[in-house]
Amino acid sequence: MxxxxxxxxxxxxxxxxxxxxxxxxxxxxxxxxxxxxxxxxxxxxxxGKTTLINCxxxxxxxxxxxxxxxxxxxxxxxxxxxxxRGIARSFQIPRPFRSMTVAENLMVALDFAAGEHVSMTQRRDTMMSILDQMGLGSKVNASTTRLSQVELRKMELARAMATRPKLLISDEAMAGLSSSEVDEVLDLLLSLASRxxxxxxIEHIMQAVMRFSERxxxxxxxxxxAIGTPSEVMADKRVQEAYLGT
Amino acid sequence: MKRDGIAFWTGAVVFLAAVLVMTQVVGNQYPFFAGYVILQSIALAVAWSILGGYAGYVNFGTSAFYGVGVYASVFLVSAFGAPLPVQILTGAAIGAVMGLALGLLTLRMQGIFFSIATIALTIVIETTVTNWRYVGGAAGIQIQRPAVTPPFDSYVQMLFFVQAVLVVLAVAISRYIHNSWIGRGLQALRDDELAAECTGVPTLRLKLLACVISGALMCAVGAPAAMYLQYADPGSAFNLNYSVTTLAMSLIGGTAHWAGPIIGAILLGTTQQVLTVTISSEVNLLVLGLMLVLFVVGAPEGIVGLIYKLRGNQKEGEI
Amino acid sequence: MFSLDLLLDAVVIGVLLGCFYGAVSLGLSVSFGLLDVPHVAHPAFLVLASYAVYFLNENYAVDPLVAGLLITPIFLLLGLAVYRLYYETFEKRGSDASVRGIAFFFGIAFIIEVVIILQFGVDQRSVTATYIGKAWRLGDIRIPYRLLVAFAVATALTMLLTLYLSRTFMGRAIRAVAQDQEALRLMGANPIKVKQWAFGIATAVLGIAGALLIIVAPVDPTLDRAYIGRTFCIVVMAGLGSLGGTLVAAIILGVAESIVLTLFGASWAPAISFAMLLGILAVRPQGLFGRRS
Known part of the structure; x- marks a missing residue:
């Protein structure tokens, strides 16, 4: 570069x-x-966090x-x-395509967003590798209505990844998850970032934000x-006030 | 998937051949009169499901498209004495344009607003035709059938065959859409329009496409009806009953698979014919309404959904 | 062919007619406007009420308005039951429910039509009462008493319902449920119960509205189709859920219909409301004054 x-x-x-x-x-x-x-x-x-994402x-x-x-x-x-063009997102409240299986959810992304004309086998391989990476490999043919909360979150991230994003926006992907699940999703996001x-x-769970973010x-x-390194922002008086309420 | 295609086309050819043989062998006219109506129901239900089923936009405007198809033929026949293929092709073209217009006008509307708008369109068009003297106005118009084309002996037999061709055409298109990226995109936007957009699905363009195809087919199906009835009046051509029956057949059959509307149309269409003959057309409509409500409440995925359930709770990924 | 007198006549009749249209749309303004129920069967219930009134009037010589009042409790129960069924089968299931919900009400409307046909036949039916058939002369304008009665009752009905929604606890809860279901839950009210009651009220009002319908003009079993256009046009034009707006919108529609009727003849009348509805929806897909952004 x-x-x-x-x-x-x-x-x-x-x-x-x-x-x-x-x-x-x-x-x-x-x-x-x-x-x-x-x-x-x-x-x-x-x-205004989600509004910004929606914009x-x-x-x-x-x-x-x-x-x-x-x-x-x-x-x-x-x-x-x-x-x-490369902007993908997940939703605060998961929005899977409910009448479809996990595989079909990803196929929508591959059909419409991945761009190039690739063969069915290639697409299937791409899909499987994304699902494996997300730890959803075993759920490939499961209906999305049968997924647990954390699986839904992962499915949304997988679907977003299938669009081959350059920018991934994760809107409270950890809300409502147990602490071990939060770590799981956080590790996933970190591994994506490393690629x-x-x-x-966007997150309410502060530890996750602190561990994840560079800024x-x-x-x-x-x-x-406020904007800056995690510790700078946390130390900011106005941030503390905004969170504690005045 | 390829083997699937061969099976489908073989089935289609066998079906058309059987229909053709039937027109040559069976002398009694009644089976053709009744059969025509059933075939017409199948074609309408299949065409409806492309927008109403796959995309989930409940179209109450079947009668608008059907009626425009009928009156396109009425006009072509009275003005130019146009032959049947021209009537059908013109009907399809007008239907496509109408679908595009309806789509541009209404597809940004959600749910019920779209449905209401399609009823509105029906009534507005019906009123316009009612006030159009040239095609007979409210009183309706008689239409002369031209001489029948060999190898057919009677016009109704020929229409029966033509409608069978339209059915095959509609099913082939619907099946293609269902199995292709178009179908997947429509299904995605039916489940969640915003999520579909954010997954790269051009929702508006796909909906317009569905609207155009669905509209063209419904108009084409309506076109030969003028010749079938030898008479057209706005009250019957634009009757909302077509909208209800078509919608009922599609939903009862189930729209999760392209075969659903066919199953629904054959089942209900036959029941209707039997009930109309044996009891009365009112009772037939009552049964239709009751079955629609019953299915929507009790078996929302229709007959196809019930079959999937019986087969073991979930459909296998077909990819 | 066209004169100022004629126009004035059309406007006066239109305003009266409009108030009547407002009354038949009130229920929809609550069920569709406030509760978001895709109640395509609203006009079918309206026509059903008219036939119930006709039945009482024909067989027991009950005054149409009294008959309307008599059937109100039955319609209340009907509304409560229909909402329960709708809620259990559609609202609860979420996502795909709206498609089937629309089909459900469309099917219900169809069943009502056919049942009426089987019971009463396809012919037009009308009621008899002292105020039907006579007219009141105001200068050159001739106003049928039946329209005046409809106008008076319609206005009273709108005012009553508005008062109910703004002054009573239940009424406020109904309006709150449209705004924020969760807040209502926090206040200790069950939003489903509130919605069910609201739908019940919306249907009960149809008892009176149905009486007005058959007082104003004879009814036939498929009259509901024309009223799909009128009622939805009014509710959408009014801005979803606004009762005051409903009356204004209804008067606009009434006057428009009346003027078109005078200028172009009755054959164009059915299309007016539908054309206006299409126009409004095309400009504002969420309705003229969408409740939410």
């Missing part, structure tokens, strides 16, 4: 604002995410503000176009109140 490539951000968010009627969920948020970075996004409930993935249209992904303006692109995938992780950003009421 040349120097200029490493310096240009993977994702650049410029002065992003999102309003719902009279309510402003995001106030002019600007942030750069570097390629390969492990980025933690925290903030109290209703602070990045294209579920919401934004009025003022631009989003650049690999130097391309994607602000007006539909979600599926963003996925094809050059940039990851934005943390804290939102409160739609504004960035």
């Amino acid at each position: 040349t120097l200029s490539e490493t310096q240009s951000p993977l994702l650049r968010i410029c002065a992003l604002t999102k309003r719902f009627g009279g309510f402003t969920a995001l106030h002019s948020v600007s942030v750069d995410i570097r390629p390969g970075e492990r980025f933690g996004l925290i903030g109290p409930n209703g602070s 990045i993935s294209g579920a919401f249209r934004t009025e003022p503000g631009t989003i650049l992904f690999r130097d391309e303006d994607i602000t007006r692109l539909q979600p599926h176009m963003r996925t094809r 050059d995938i940039t990851i934005i992780m 943390v950003m804290c939102l409160d009421a739609g504004r960035i109140i």
Whole structure:
């Protein structure tokens, strides 16, 4: 990699604002995410974390503000176009394709997002290797309605991975899991990050955020109140206030 | 999968051959009159399920497409004396355009809004045709059948064969969609539209495609009906009963597999014919409504779903 | 062909008609607007109520409005039962339920139509009462008493229901359930019970609405199809769940229908509400004033 490539951000968010009627969920948020970075996004409930994710993935249209992904303006692109360019996400409340098996869930991603014309066997191999990596190999033909909570979380990450993302956004993938399961998912995310995938992780479980992130950003009421290394952000007075409430 | 394809096409050829032989051998006209209606039901149910089943957009507008198909033929015949193939092809083309228009207008709507919009479209088109003098207005219009084309002896026999061809066409298209990436994309967006988008599925484009194909087929199916009845009036051509029966047949058969609507249509279509002849057409409609509600409540995946369940609780991955 | 008098006449009739349309849409405004139930069978229940009123009027010479009141408790029970069934089979199951929920109500509507046909035949039916058939002259305008009665009852009904929803505990709970089900649960109320009751009320109101329907004009078994357009057009135009808006929207529709009827003739009338509905939905897929963003 040349120097200029490493310096240009993977994702650049410029002065992003999102309003719902009279309510402003995001106030002019600007942030750069570097390629390969492990980025933690925290903030109290209703602070705008998921709204920001929805804006990045294209579920919401934004009025003022631009989003650049690999130097391309994607602000007006539909979600599926963003996925094809390399932005994948999981959902806070898992949203599997319920009428399908785990394998079929991943096939959707491979059919539509993986791009190149690859043969059925190749796709099947890709799918199996992703599932094995996620520890879901044995569930390949299981219906998604029969998965446990942690398996659903993993399935969502696997489906996201099948789109071959450059940026993976994990929206509270550990919510509601036991502490050993949290570690399991955390290890998964770390192993993905070690393969050059940039990851934005939204999380309420602080230990997980601290262990995972190289950089943390804290939102409160739609504004960035702190950004920096995990310890810097944790030490910030405003972050503590936002979490403890005033 | 390949063996599957050979079996399917063999079946289709055998079916058409059987139909052809039947038209040459059977002298009594009644089986063709009744059979035509059943074939028409199958074709409509299969066409409906492409949008209503695979994509999960409950279309109440079957009668709109069907009626437009009927009146496209009425117009073509009265204006140019157009032959049957032209009527059907024109019907399909108009249906495709109509599907595209309906799609652009309504597919951003969710659930019930889409369904209501399709009823609205039906009534608006029906009212327009009612006020269109050239095709007979509210009173309807008589249509003369031209001479029958050999090898057929009677026009109804020919229509029976033509409708059988349309059935094969509809099933082949529906089966192709079901087994391809299109089907997978539609199924994904039916389960969860946002998740589908975020997995790379171009939901709007796929829905439009489904709407166009479904619409073209339903219009094409309606086109020969003008010749079958030798008469058309807006009240019957656009009757919402077509929407209800089609929807009922698809859902009762089950939309998880392309064969579901066929099973549903054959079963209900035959029952309807029997009930209409033996008791009355009202009782037949009552049975249809009751079965729809019963299935939707008790066996939401339809007959196909019941079969899957019997076969051992889950369908194997077919990939 | 066109004169100011004629237009004035059309507007006055339209306003009266509109209030009547409002009354028949009230239930839907609650069941669909507030509760999100895809209640396509609402107009079928309405026509069913009309036939019940017809039955009482024809056989026991009960005044249509009294008959409407008499059947209200039965419709309340019917509503409670239907919601229970809908909840158990569809809402509880989640995701795919909406598709089947719509089909379910469509099927119910169809069954009601056919049952009415089997029982009463396809012919139009009407009721008799002293105020039906006479008209009141106001200058050059001739207003049928039946419309005036419908107007008065409709307005009263709307006001009563609005008061109920804003002043009583249950009414407030119903409105709360539309906003935030969880909050209601935290307050110790069972949202399902509240919704069931709301659906019951919405159906009960149809007793009176059905009486108005057959007072205003004769009914036939498939009349519900036309009213799918009218009621949904009104509820969507009003903004889901707003009763005041329902009345305004209904008057807009009533006047529009009445004017088109005067200018272009009756054959275009059925399409008005549906065309307006299509227009509104095309511009605002979530309805004119979507409740949520």
